[in-house]
Amino acid sequence: MLQDVILARRQLLRRSWLGLSGMAASMVLAACGQDGSSGAAPAPASSPPANQSLGNPTAALATPAMPATTTVTSRTPTGRLSELRVALPSMPPQLDPQRAWWLVMQRVYGMVYNQLIRRDWSKNGELVPGLARSWERIDETTIEVVLRDDVVFHDGSPLTAEDVAFTFQRTLQGDKELGATGRFPIAEIEVLDRQRLRFVTETPDGAFELRLTKHEASIVPKAYFERVGPQRFQREPVGTGPYRVVEFVPDQRIVLEANEQYFEGRPAADRVVVVAIPEVGTRVAALLNGEIDILVDLPPDQVAVVEQTGRFRVDSFSPLNANYLIVNGLKPPTDKVEIRQALSLALDRRAIVEQLFGGHGLVPGSVQSIFDPLYVERPPLAYDPERARQLLTQAGYSGEEITFLFDSPSYYPMQREWVELMAGMWRAVGLNVTLHGVEVSQRVEFQRPDTPYHLINNSTGVEVDIVLYQSYGPGSLHQKLFPAGYFDDFNSIVEQARFTVDNRERARLYQQALDIMNEKVMVIVQFTINRLQAMPETIALGTDPDFRLDLSPRNFQVRA
Amino acid sequence: MLTLWLVVTAVFVVLRSTGDPVRLLLPEDAPLEQVVALRQKLGLDRPIPVQYVRFWSRALSGDLGESIRFHQPATELVLARLWPTAQLGLIAFLLSVVSSVTLGVVTALSRGTAFDRVMMASLSLLQASPSFFIGIVLILFVSVRLGWLPSSGSGSLRHLILPAVTVALITMASLARLVRSALLEVLRADYVRTARAKGLAEHAVVVRHALRNASLPVVTVLGLELAALLTGTVVVETVFAWPGIGRLAVEAVAVRDYPVVQAVVLVVTIVFVVINFAVDVSYILLDPRVRHV
Numbered sequence: 001m002l003q004d005v006i007l008a009r010r011q012l013l014r015r016s017w018l019g020l021s022g023m024a025a026s027m028v029l030a031a032c033g034q035d036g037s038s039g040a041a042p043a044p045a046s047s048p049p050a051n052q053s054l055g056n057p058t059a060a061l062a063t064p065a066m067p068a069t070t071t072v073t074s075r076t077p078t079g080r081l082s083e084l085r086v087a088l089p090s091m092p093p094q095l096d097p098q099r100a101w102w103l104v105m106q107r108v109y110g111m112v113y114n115q116l117i118r119r120d121w122s123k124n125g126e127l128v129p130g131l132a133r134s135w136e137r138i139d140e141t142t143i144e145v146v147l148r149d150d151v152v153f154h155d156g157s158p159l160t161a162e163d164v165a166f167t168f169q170r171t172l173q174g175d176k177e178l179g180a181t182g183r184f185p186i187a188e189i190e191v192l193d194r195q196r197l198r199f200v201t202e203t204p205d206g207a208f209e210l211r212l213t214k215h216e217a218s219i220v221p222k223a224y225f226e227r228v229g230p231q232r233f234q235r236e237p238v239g240t241g242p243y244r245v246v247e248f249v250p251d252q253r254i255v256l257e258a259n260e261q262y263f264e265g266r267p268a269a270d271r272v273v274v275v276a277i278p279e280v281g282t283r284v285a286a287l288l289n290g291e292i293d294i295l296v297d298l299p300p301d302q303v304a305v306v307e308q309t310g311r312f313r314v315d316s317f318s319p320l321n322a323n324y325l326i327v328n329g330l331k332p333p334t335d336k337v338e339i340r341q342a343l344s345l346a347l348d349r350r351a352i353v354e355q356l357f358g359g360h361g362l363v364p365g366s367v368q369s370i371f372d373p374l375y376v377e378r379p380p381l382a383y384d385p386e387r388a389r390q391l392l393t394q395a396g397y398s399g400e401e402i403t404f405l406f407d408s409p410s411y412y413p414m415q416r417e418w419v420e421l422m423a424g425m426w427r428a429v430g431l432n433v434t435l436h437g438v439e440v441s442q443r444v445e446f447q448r449p450d451t452p453y454h455l456i457n458n459s460t461g462v463e464v465d466i467v468l469y470q471s472y473g474p475g476s477l478h479q480k481l482f483p484a485g486y487f488d489d490f491n492s493i494v495e496q497a498r499f500t501v502d503n504r505e506r507a508r509l510y511q512q513a514l515d516i517m518n519e520k521v522m523v524i525v526q527f528t529i530n531r532l533q534a535m536p537e538t539i540a541l542g543t544d545p546d547f548r549l550d551l552s553p554r555n556f557q558v559r560a
Numbered sequence: 561m562l563t564l565w566l567v568v569t570a571v572f573v574v575l576r577s578t579g580d581p582v583r584l585l586l587p588e589d590a591p592l593e594q595v596v597a598l599r600q601k602l603g604l605d606r607p608i609p610v611q612y613v614r615f616w617s618r619a620l621s622g623d624l625g626e627s628i629r630f631h632q633p634a635t636e637l638v639l640a641r642l643w644p645t646a647q648l649g650l651i652a653f654l655l656s657v658v659s660s661v662t663l664g665v666v667t668a669l670s671r672g673t674a675f676d677r678v679m680m681a682s683l684s685l686l687q688a689s690p691s692f693f694i695g696i697v698l699i700l701f702v703s704v705r706l707g708w709l710p711s712s713g714s715g716s717l718r719h720l721i722l723p724a725v726t727v728a729l730i731t732m733a734s735l736a737r738l739v740r741s742a743l744l745e746v747l748r749a750d751y752v753r754t755a756r757a758k759g760l761a762e763h764a765v766v767v768r769h770a771l772r773n774a775s776l777p778v779v780t781v782l783g784l785e786l787a788a789l790l791t792g793t794v795v796v797e798t799v800f801a802w803p804g805i806g807r808l809a810v811e812a813v814a815v816r817d818y819p820v821v822q823a824v825v826l827v828v829t830i831v832f833v834v835i836n837f838a839v840d841v842s843y844i845l846l847d848p849r850v851r852h853v
Binding site (some may be wrong): 250 | 581594597598601629630631632637640641692695696699700703704707710711712713714798799800801803807808811814815816
């Protein structure tokens with residue numbers, strides 16, 4: 001029965017408490033790249049066997065709220081749909097996966113493209129083969145990839161090493177408009193034969209396999225791309241994924257048809273129609289009315305409305321994303337570390353997650369996600385108003401104004417509410433924080449070293465390998481907002497870590513860096529808000545913390 | 561022409577003084593050099609006066625630039641969205657004109673009765689309701705409860721009904737009150753008493769003499785309403801996911817897609833100017849006094 005197949009959120013929650021150790025073990029395995037037993041993907045030569053030294057990740061669940069993923073485990077698809085209708089809050093303006101990856105684009109990328117390696121969320125994000133049959137580290141800087149030989153692009157051409165080389169070459173040509181430019185530290189790509197190629201990285205890069213799982217590593221077809229050019233490719237994309245785009249009307253609809261030759265099997269719906277319904281109330285009405293099948297980004301306060309009908313299921317999952325505040329360490333009074341610590345300690349994050357998000361979220365211990373392959377257990381960020389008051393007295397704080405810039409309107413549900421709750425919490429310990437709501441486009445304007453504000457809301461990806469150096473490292477905005485040299489200790493650690501291939505050693509180094517980030521309060525991490533998707537009970541769709549709507553038959557099934 | 565120039569210039573300057581499309585296009589952690597390079601490529605690094613001259617020199621040859629978000633000519637995008645909005649606007653306009661004139665006449669003639677009072681109270685309530693509220697209530701009852709019509713989207717006449725009714729209801733509420741008061745004013749006039757004294761039938765008095773004279777203020781407002789409807793009803797388009805020009809404009813402003821915003825503003829201004837001109841012409845047809853001036 002499908003009910004057995006889908007691990008509903010609550011069931012999973014219950015199970016996750018029962019099976020803590022099992023989950024922990026597999027996450028630790030994931031932390032070190034691949035499970036040695038899955039012969040197809042040999043573990044990196046330099047990677048030591050995983051063991052308990054990385055701690056027990058699941059014990060760190062900050063709230064009983066489930067950081068779970070819903071997984072589809074049945075091997076035999078049971079039914080088919082002639083059309084699957086998906087509603088997004090807005091439409092992707094284009095579909096070139098290397099150009100940009102806004103959330104709405106990522107949803108569609110999951111239907112159209114594949115990457116060489118993918119994270120298997122039914123195995124807690126373990127790295128497993130995607131378009132690659134296997135991969136192997138030859139030495140510290142060389143990774144050899146062997147491709148599957150049964151993959152064809154939507155235009156009928158077979159996937160070859162040339163296509164893979166072309167895809168990554170694009171990111172090296174300095175095209176400034178391409179979001180993927182500079183995302184892969186590749187020195188050289190060597191095509192060995194039709195099915196095999198080698199990446200040589202500029203420096204040892206332990207995170208290279210993880211980078212290959214990201215959206216910007218989606219493989220595009222060389223010949224087709226060169227024929228149509230980058231402009232047409234944005235609207236007439238060709239990938240290897242379970243669905244191919246047959247109609248793209250900007251801002252109105254995207255129609256996709258099943259890729260009958262998809263290498264993971266025939267997708268469960270013949271057609272997919274993606275539409276945008278910006279207004280939440282209308283989106284929910286359309287679902288209840290049977291006009292759409294999958295509703296993406298249901299706000300937590302609408303869960304009851306959808307569930308009380310008894311006909312729909314809501315899947316809640318923790319994404320690879322965290323909300324945090326940029327902190328200005330140059331401008332008094334937030335130039336004092338005590339004030340910054342007090343700002344963080346005054347926040348009852350758990351109360352916000354429990355009461356405002358109905359438990360659909362979690363309080364992390366740092367900017368790192370529990371789904372990071374290098375995750376190490378860490379207690380949730382502390383709430384201690386008493387200590388906050390002490391620190392304020394120590395710092396001689398006497399009510400100087402602290403300005404807080406936030407998005408209004410915001411992509412995140414109920415941001416206005418949580419911002420006001422936070423202001424109340426700050427006020428309770430004596431911090432005088434004033435709120436300034438602006439449009440996103442203006443907020444990003446103020447994200448500069450000479451910003452007049454003390455705190456600015458933001459959100460981020462949460463894999464230390466991807467963000468700690470790039471977003472928080474030397475030269476980043478976060479550090480420019482502090483006196484020069486203030487994060488030298490942090491920098492020497494991340495500089496060392498990014499060239500460390502050994503996963504366990506890298507994980508250890510990054511924990512030290514996260515400690516410094518927390519102690520000096522480089523940023524104030526808030527929480528991770530779960531993403532919710534709703535659909536009829538007859539549809540099973542596994543969740544993806546990296547925001548894909550993964551419609552391959554292993555992840556998307558229909559009850560007969 | 562002056563109006564057109566003023567509006568476009570104001571939008572051009574205001575838009576550029578807040579927000580940056582480049583920062584929204586690139587990933588948040590994109591290095592600064594990448595941001596600077598893209599800004600340069602889009603010509604946004606130049607001083608505003610230079611950008612302004614470039615904009616007009618191209619605009620006069622019909623090129624309003626390429627959308628930063630869609631990589632498509634802005635004119636193409638705007639024209640594609642103009643027809644759905646016009647469709648919605650025209651249908652809503654017709655609905656509201658027919659219903660408001662009928663309601664206005666009926667309430668004016670039954671002035672002071674319980675029916676009149678109930679109608680006036682409901683119209684005031686309707687006029688005071690925000691359009692998203694009316695839209696959501698209609699969706700809830702007509703689509704979800706009764707299942708008669710789709711809740712959102714476009715493509716068929718069935719999709720058009722709910723948004724058109726929502727827009728029409730709001731427009732109708734104000735128009736009907738206007739028709740009623742204009743008519744009441746006229747009904748007190750001497751020539752109406754004369755017409756009645758001549759022994760004309762009541763419907764002839766109302767339609768031929770009173771309504772025609774009451775139509776002048778109504779037509780002025782109608783013109784403005786029509787222009788507003790044709791140029792997008794942002795809230796209703798959003799609630800019903802209607803692919804109109806209003807939604808395009810709002811989304812373009814949000815990501816600072818300058819060329820699209822400018823194209824929308826230009827088109828909208830032209831529509832307003834043309835309709836205002838048409839209203840002025842209609843005075844001549846309706847009011848013989850204007851002809852002699």
